[in-house]
Amino acid sequence: MTDAWTLGLRIGRGAALKALGLVVLAVFALILPVIAPDPATTNIAVFTVMYVGLATAWNIMGGYTGYISLGHAAFFGIGAYAFGLLVIHLNITPGYAPFLLVPVAGVLTAVFAVGIGWIALRTRAATFVIVTIAFMFIVQLLAENLVKLTGGGAGLSVPYPHDWGGDFFNTPFYYAMLALAVIALAASWWIRRSKFGLGLLAIRDDEDKALAVGVPTRAFKLTAFVISAALVGMIGAVYGYYVTYLYPQFVVDPLIGISMVLMTFLGGLGTLSGPVIGAVLLERAQLEFAYRFGASRLYLVLFSAVFLVVILILPRGIVPSVADLVRRWRRPAASDATTPAEQRVAS
Amino acid sequence: MSLVLQAAALGILTGGVYALMASGLTLIFGVMRIINVGHGALVVLGAYLSFALFRSFHIDPFVSLVVTMPAMFALGVVLQLAFIRPLKTDREALSVLVTYAIALGIEGVLGYVFTTNYVELRAWYETASFAIFGFHITYVYVFGFLLCLAILGALFLLLYRTTFGGAIRATMLNRTAAQLIGIDVDRVSALAFGVGVATAAAGGVVFGITNAFNPGSHYDLISRLLTIIVLGGLGSLRGAIIAALIMLVTEDITAVLISPVWANFVFFVILVAVLIVRPQGLYGVRVRDRI
Amino acid sequence: MSLLEVDDLSKRFGGVVAVDSCSLSVPAGSITGLIGPNGSGKTTVFNLVTGFIPRDGGDVRFKARSIAGLGPDRIYGLGIGRTFQLARIFPRLTALENMLVPVRRAGLRALLSHGQWGHEKARAMEMLEFMDISRVAGTLGGALSYGQRKLLELAAVMMARPELVLLDEPAGGVNPVLLERIAEHIRQLNGQGVTFLLVEHNMSFVMNLCHEVVVLHQGRVIAKGKPREVREDPAVLDAYLGA
Numbered sequence: 001m002t003d004a005w006t007l008g009l010r011i012g013r014g015a016a017l018k019a020l021g022l023v024v025l026a027v028f029a030l031i032l033p034v035i036a037p038d039p040a041t042t043n044i045a046v047f048t049v050m051y052v053g054l055a056t057a058w059n060i061m062g063g064y065t066g067y068i069s070l071g072h073a074a075f076f077g078i079g080a081y082a083f084g085l086l087v088i089h090l091n092i093t094p095g096y097a098p099f100l101l102v103p104v105a106g107v108l109t110a111v112f113a114v115g116i117g118w119i120a121l122r123t124r125a126a127t128f129v130i131v132t133i134a135f136m137f138i139v140q141l142l143a144e145n146l147v148k149l150t151g152g153g154a155g156l157s158v159p160y161p162h163d164w165g166g167d168f169f170n171t172p173f174y175y176a177m178l179a180l181a182v183i184a185l186a187a188s189w190w191i192r193r194s195k196f197g198l199g200l201l202a203i204r205d206d207e208d209k210a211l212a213v214g215v216p217t218r219a220f221k222l223t224a225f226v227i228s229a230a231l232v233g234m235i236g237a238v239y240g241y242y243v244t245y246l247y248p249q250f251v252v253d254p255l256i257g258i259s260m261v262l263m264t265f266l267g268g269l270g271t272l273s274g275p276v277i278g279a280v281l282l283e284r285a286q287l288e289f290a291y292r293f294g295a296s297r298l299y300l301v302l303f304s305a306v307f308l309v310v311i312l313i314l315p316r317g318i319v320p321s322v323a324d325l326v327r328r329w330r331r332p333a334a335s336d337a338t339t340p341a342e343q344r345v346a347s
Numbered sequence: 348m349s350l351v352l353q354a355a356a357l358g359i360l361t362g363g364v365y366a367l368m369a370s371g372l373t374l375i376f377g378v379m380r381i382i383n384v385g386h387g388a389l390v391v392l393g394a395y396l397s398f399a400l401f402r403s404f405h406i407d408p409f410v411s412l413v414v415t416m417p418a419m420f421a422l423g424v425v426l427q428l429a430f431i432r433p434l435k436t437d438r439e440a441l442s443v444l445v446t447y448a449i450a451l452g453i454e455g456v457l458g459y460v461f462t463t464n465y466v467e468l469r470a471w472y473e474t475a476s477f478a479i480f481g482f483h484i485t486y487v488y489v490f491g492f493l494l495c496l497a498i499l500g501a502l503f504l505l506l507y508r509t510t511f512g513g514a515i516r517a518t519m520l521n522r523t524a525a526q527l528i529g530i531d532v533d534r535v536s537a538l539a540f541g542v543g544v545a546t547a548a549a550g551g552v553v554f555g556i557t558n559a560f561n562p563g564s565h566y567d568l569i570s571r572l573l574t575i576i577v578l579g580g581l582g583s584l585r586g587a588i589i590a591a592l593i594m595l596v597t598e599d600i601t602a603v604l605i606s607p608v609w610a611n612f613v614f615f616v617i618l619v620a621v622l623i624v625r626p627q628g629l630y631g632v633r634v635r636d637r638i
Numbered sequence: 639m640s641l642l643e644v645d646d647l648s649k650r651f652g653g654v655v656a657v658d659s660c661s662l663s664v665p666a667g668s669i670t671g672l673i674g675p676n677g678s679g680k681t682t683v684f685n686l687v688t689g690f691i692p693r694d695g696g697d698v699r700f701k702a703r704s705i706a707g708l709g710p711d712r713i714y715g716l717g718i719g720r721t722f723q724l725a726r727i728f729p730r731l732t733a734l735e736n737m738l739v740p741v742r743r744a745g746l747r748a749l750l751s752h753g754q755w756g757h758e759k760a761r762a763m764e765m766l767e768f769m770d771i772s773r774v775a776g777t778l779g780g781a782l783s784y785g786q787r788k789l790l791e792l793a794a795v796m797m798a799r800p801e802l803v804l805l806d807e808p809a810g811g812v813n814p815v816l817l818e819r820i821a822e823h824i825r826q827l828n829g830q831g832v833t834f835l836l837v838e839h840n841m842s843f844v845m846n847l848c849h850e851v852v853v854l855h856q857g858r859v860i861a862k863g864k865p866r867e868v869r870e871d872p873a874v875l876d877a878y879l880g881a
Binding site: 198 | 795798
Binding site: 133135 | 376380382384430433434435436437439440441443444445447448449450451452454455456458459566570573574576577581608609611612615618619622623626627628
C-alpha cells in the first residue's frame with residue numbers, strides 16, 4: 001500500500017515539476033523579445049525557434065514512421081516561393097497582413113507533398129531516402145530554371161515592411177516562428193497519443209506486421225508525410241518573408257534539410273522533446289562555428305566532427321539516453337525494460 | 348543526326364565513368380545495407396589526390412592510380428571500422444548521417460588545402476584525338492573508358508571468381524546465413540567498403556579528367572549517383588552499369604536536342620517515371636521482410 | 639458452411655512451384671490443421687490467403703466473397719487474422735501498446751478520437767488477463783520472453799475480433815507447459831466462435847486439437863479428413879517418410 005502511495009506521490013511530484021518547467025519555458029519564450037530586444041539576439045532567437053519547428057515537424061515523419069526524408073528542404077523552398085509569389089501577385093501590402101498567407105503556403109506545400117509522397121512512398125525505407133533527395137534536387141532545379149516564375153538564379157524579391165524599424169523588425173517574425181513551433185509541437189503531441197500515432201510507431205518497428213493487424217500503412221505514411229511537409233512549408237514561408245530575397249540554393253538548401261534531421265537524431269528520434277533540445281543545442285553550435293570559422297572551410301570539418309562524435313557516443317539521442325540514466329539512477333535494481341506506461345508517454 | 352550520334356557516343360563514354368562510380372556505391376549498399384552519401388566526396392577526394400600527385404611530381408593521372416587506389420582502399424577500411432561498424436541500432440538511418448558527416452569533413456579539408464577554385468586533371472596528351480566516323484574523340488576519353496571497363500571487369504572477376512567475392516555475394520544475399528556458414532561478415536563488410544572506396548579513386552581520375560571540379564562538386568555528383576543506383580536497383584551491379592549508360596546517353600542526347608538546362612532534369616524525370624512503374628528499379632528485388 | 643474456401647490456388651517462385659492447384663475449405667467454427675513435410679507450401683498458402691504475396695492462379699473466398707488480390711490490412715479488416723512462424727510483435731512498444739495497434743475500421747473518427755482509448759484499453763487488459771500475461775502490460779515487447787511474445791501476438795490479433803485466425807506454428811519453440819496453455823486458449827476462443835486454421839509440425843498437438851486436417855505435399859493437397867483418418871492414410875505416410 002505504502003509503495004503505491006509513494007510511487008503515486010513521486011509520479012505526481014515528477015509531473016508537477018515537469019508542468020512547472022514547461023510554464024517557465026513558455027513564459028521565457030513569450031517575453032524574450034522584451035527582455036533582450038537587440039536585433040542580434042532576436043535574430044538568433046528567430047533561427048533557433050525556426051529549427052525547433054522544423055525538427056519537430058520532420059520528426060512526425062522521420063521519427064514516428066522511421067522513413068527518413070533527406071529532401072524536406074524541398075518543402076521548405078516550396079513554402080517560401082509559394083508565399084513570395086502569393087504576396088507579389090496578390091499585391092498584399094507588406095506588414096502583418098502577409099502572415100495570413102502562411103497557412104495558404106502550407107496548403108500549397110501539402111498539395112505538392114501528396115504528389116511527391118505518393119511516388120516516394122512506393123518504395124521501401126532505404127530507397128525512400130534517396131528518392132526524397134532526388135525530389136529536393138528536382139525542386140531546386142525547377143526553382144533555378146522556371147525563371148519567369150521564380151526569378152531563377154537571380155532570385156525573387158519578397159516585399160517587406162519598410163516601416164518596421166531596424167530594432168523592431170525581427171520581433172513579429174520571432175512570434176510567427178514561435179507560433180508555428182508551438183503548432184508543430186501540438187500536432188506532434190496529439191498524433192503521438194492517438195491511434196494514428198501508434199500505427200506510425202508500429203510501422204517503424206515492423207511494417208509488414210502492422211499490415212497484418214490492419215494498419216493501412218500507405219495511407220498512414222502519406223498522411224504523416226503531408227502533415228510534416230505542410231508544417232515545414234509554413235515555416236519556409238515565414239523564412240522567405242524574413243530574409244526578403246529568395247535564391248534557389250539558399251532556400252532549397254540541403255544543409256537546412258540535413259540540419260533538421262541531425263537535430264532530431266541528436267535530441268532523440270521519435271520523442272517529443274528530443275527535436276526541441278537538439279534544435280536549441282545544434283543551432284547554437286552552428287551559429288558559433290559559422291561565426292568563428294565561416295571564412296575558411298574548417299567550420300565544415302568541425303561541424304562534421306561534432307556530428308560524428310555525437311552519433312557514435314549517443315546513437316539513440318540525448319533524451320532517451322538521459323532518460324535511461326535517470327531511470328537507472330533511481331532504481332538500480334529494476335530492469336531497464338519495465339517502464340510504466342505513464343512515464344513513457346510523457347517523453 | 349551526326350550530332351545525336353556524337354552525343355550518344357559521349358553518353359556511352361561518360362556513362363562508363365558513372366557506371367564505375369556507381370558500382371562502388373551499390374556494392375557498399377548491397378553488403379552493408381547502408382547508403383554511402385559520402386561516395387561523391389570520396390570520388391572528389393580521389394581526383395584531388397591524383398591532382399596533387401600530378402602537381403607535385405608530374406605523375407600522369409592514370410599512373411597515379413597505382414598509389415591512390417591502395418591508399419583509398421585503406422582509407423575505406425579505416426572509415427568503415429571507425430564510423431560504420433560501431434553503429435549498432437538504426438543502422439540504415441544513422442549511416443546516412445555518418446557518411447554525410449564524412450562527406451562534409453572531406454569537403455572541409457579539401458577546401459582548406461586546395462581552396463574552392465575549380466581545377467582539372469591534366470595529361471600531356473590530352474588534346475590528342477583521333478577521328479572515327481567523321482567525329483573526333485580525344486584519347487583521354489578513350490583511356491578513361493578503357494580504365495572503367497578494366498576496373499569493372501576486375502570487379503566482376505573479384506565477385507564471381509574468387510572466394511572473397513563469393514563471401515561478399517553471400518553477405519549481400521543473406522547476412523545471417525553467411526554468418527552461419529562461417530563467413531566473417533564484419534571483415535567482409537570492412538573490406539568491401541575498402542573496395543568500394545578504391546573504385547571511387549579510379550572514378551575520381553576519370554571524373555577529374557573529363558570535368559572541372561572543386562570540393563563542392565560532390566553534391567551534384569552524389570545526387571546523380573544515387574539516382575543511378577536507385578534506377579538500377581539497390582545492390583545490383585549489373586543494374587548500376589545499365590542505369591548509368593541509360594541516364595548519361597539520354598542526358599547527352601537531350602542536351603543536344605533540347606537544351607543543356609533540361610538535360611539536368613532528364614535524370615530525375617527518368618527516375619520518377621521508373622519509380623512509378625517499377626519501384627524496385629530495373630534489377631532490384633521487391634524486398635519483403637521474412638514473412 | 640465453409641468460412642474460408644481456397645480454390646485451385648497456385649504460386650511459383652521462378653522455377654519452384656510452391657503451391658500447386660491447392661483446394662481446401664475451412665468449416666466455420668472448426669479448428670482445422672494444415673500439415674505436411676517441410677517445403678510443402680504451408681506458409682506460402684498462408685501468405686497467399688492473407689494477401690502478403692500475389693497469387694499466380696486460383697481464388698480465395700471468405701464468407702463466399704472473393705478476397706484474392708486484397709492487401710493484408712484489408713483482409714484483417716474483413717475478419718481474418720494471422721500469426722507468424724517466428725512470433726512477431728512490436729519490440730519498441732509495450733505489451734499494452736501492442737494490443738492497441740490493431741485496426742479493424744480505419745475511419746477518421748475512430749483513429750483520432752481519444753474517447754475510444756479508455757474502452758479499448760479495458761478490453762486489451764481483459765485480453766491480456768485471459769492469456770495470463772497482464773502483469774507484463776507495461777513491459778517493452780523487445781524485453782519479453784519468447785513464450786510471452788507468442789501469447790501477446792495471439793492476444794493482439796484477437797483485439798479486432800477476427801472470425802478466422804490463421805496460426806503459423808503456434809507450438810513452435812514452446813515448452814510443454816506453455817504448449818498446453820496455448821492449446822487451452824485456442825479451445826476457449828474456438829468455444830466463443832472463432833474458427834482456426836493452423837499450420838503445425840507437432841503431430842500430437844494437431845491430433846488433440848483439430849477437428850479436421852488437410853495434408854499438403856509439394857504444394858498439393860494429398861489428403862483431408864478427421865485427424866485419425868489422415869494419420870493412417872498411406873499417401874500421407876509416404877509423403878512424410880519419403881520426404
